[in-house]
Amino acid sequence: xxxxxxVEATELPRIIRLxxxxxxxxxxxxxxxxxxxxxxxxxxxxxxxxxxxxxxTSSGTFGLGLAMVCRMRGYRLRIVGDPAIDxxxxxxxxxxxxxxEIVESVGETGGYQRARLNRVAEVCEQYPDHFVPGQYxxxxxxxxxxxxxxxxxxxxxxxxxxxxxVGSGGSTGGMASFLRLTEPDMRLVGVDTHGSVIFGxxxxxxxxxxxxxSLMPANVQHxxxxxxxxxxxxxxxxxTRELHGTRSLFMGPTSGAAYLVAKWWAxxxxxxxxxxxxxxxxYRYQDTVYSDDWLRASGAWQDALPDRPQQVGDPGSAGTGWxxxxxxxxxxxxxxxxxxxxxxxxxxxxxx
Numbered sequence: 001x002x003x004x005x006x007v008e009a010t011e012l013p014r015i016i017r018l019x020x021x022x023x024x025x026x027x028x029x030x031x032x033x034x035x036x037x038x039x040x041x042x043x044x045x046x047x048x049x050x051x052x053x054x055x056x057t058s059s060g061t062f063g064l065g066l067a068m069v070c071r072m073r074g075y076r077l078r079i080v081g082d083p084a085i086d087x088x089x090x091x092x093x094x095x096x097x098x099x100x101e102i103v104e105s106v107g108e109t110g111g112y113q114r115a116r117l118n119r120v121a122e123v124c125e126q127y128p129d130h131f132v133p134g135q136y137x138x139x140x141x142x143x144x145x146x147x148x149x150x151x152x153x154x155x156x157x158x159x160x161x162x163x164x165x166v167g168s169g170g171s172t173g174g175m176a177s178f179l180r181l182t183e184p185d186m187r188l189v190g191v192d193t194h195g196s197v198i199f200g201x202x203x204x205x206x207x208x209x210x211x212x213x214s215l216m217p218a219n220v221q222h223x224x225x226x227x228x229x230x231x232x233x234x235x236x237x238x239x240t241r242e243l244h245g246t247r248s249l250f251m252g253p254t255s256g257a258a259y260l261v262a263k264w265w266a267x268x269x270x271x272x273x274x275x276x277x278x279x280x281x282x283y284r285y286q287d288t289v290y291s292d293d294w295l296r297a298s299g300a301w302q303d304a305l306p307d308r309p310q311q312v313g314d315p316g317s318a319g320t321g322w323x324x325x326x327x328x329x330x331x332x333x334x335x336x337x338x339x340x341x342x343x344x345x346x347x348x349x350x351x352x
Contacts, residue, residue: 035065036146137218142174149178164277169220200315
């Protein structure tokens with residue numbers, strides 16, 4: 001098959017059988033799919049023209065996906081990031097023509113994410129003709145995953161359960177909405193980490209990047225999830241290493257966390273067809289997740305994984321290790337009465 005660009009050739013996942021009833025939707029760079037889709041929609045609506053500057057805040061893979069698309073289509077791109085963008089990624093972004101600015105100081109609330117959003121607002125004032133994709137509140141993010149859902153359906157005939165990491169809510173929520181068009185009872189299992197506000201925990205520093213959030217993304221549809229798991233950093237990194245060591249899948253840590261949960265869930269439901277989303281490859285993490293020295297220095301070394309998670313009755317009881325809650329397609333306010341779902345909500349037009 002002849003592809004017209006590397007974007008077209010790599011935006012969809014490979015479907016790989018991992019266990020008798022467990023399948024991986026393995027992406028090289030999952031955020032490439034919504035990046036391309038958002039640019040398509042912006043062009044169609046007239047929000048983008050050759051003079052438009054694309055401005056986005058990202059600490060990793062969405063920025064890279066956007067840089068690839070903007071380079072292919074000739075758009076100027078400014079990325080506002082934070083120190084999570086390591087020197088190799090910065091070099092790659094700049095090699096693709098993106099202008100990269102690193103925010104060094106955190107905000108009083110919302111950490112680097114709020115500080116980046118504030119800086120994006122300042123940058124936008126410099127460019128009268130600009131477009132902010134806004135992956136965390138742009139509905140084109142979840143809508144982008146229709147083609148990936150079609151691939152899963154065509155390959156496997158659908159799924160009984162979808163497991164995936166939650167950061168923006170776009171991939172899990174979007175994929176589930178399409179798959180449920182033919183399988184309305186399909187279960188959706190979200191994987192988060194401790195210190196993330198998405199499913200009701202208080203904000204705290206997180207060592208795992210790309211998983212969870214310090215602010216509430218508008219694209220997270222809480223009532224789409226049947227079950228929520230919290231996996232800590234050491235468990236995430238050990239699972240990522242085991243995914244590579246046992247399956248030869250060299251993936252990033254969000255894939256490892258999702259695999260840990262999906263493997264356990266599939267074993268408990270042997271008659272169910274389970275699909276796990278694996279968002280990106282492991283090359284960015286060779287000096288961190290795949291480094292014994294870094295893991296030990298970071299206090300994130302773990303010799304073995306727990307056999308099972310601890311079931312809890314509410315997010316506040318999740319403790320510090322792998323745990324899960326039967327979410328049962330409830331809103332955040334239904335799970336935590338009195339909780340304001342708008343607290344810390346990412347502003348419309350903003351992005352991370």
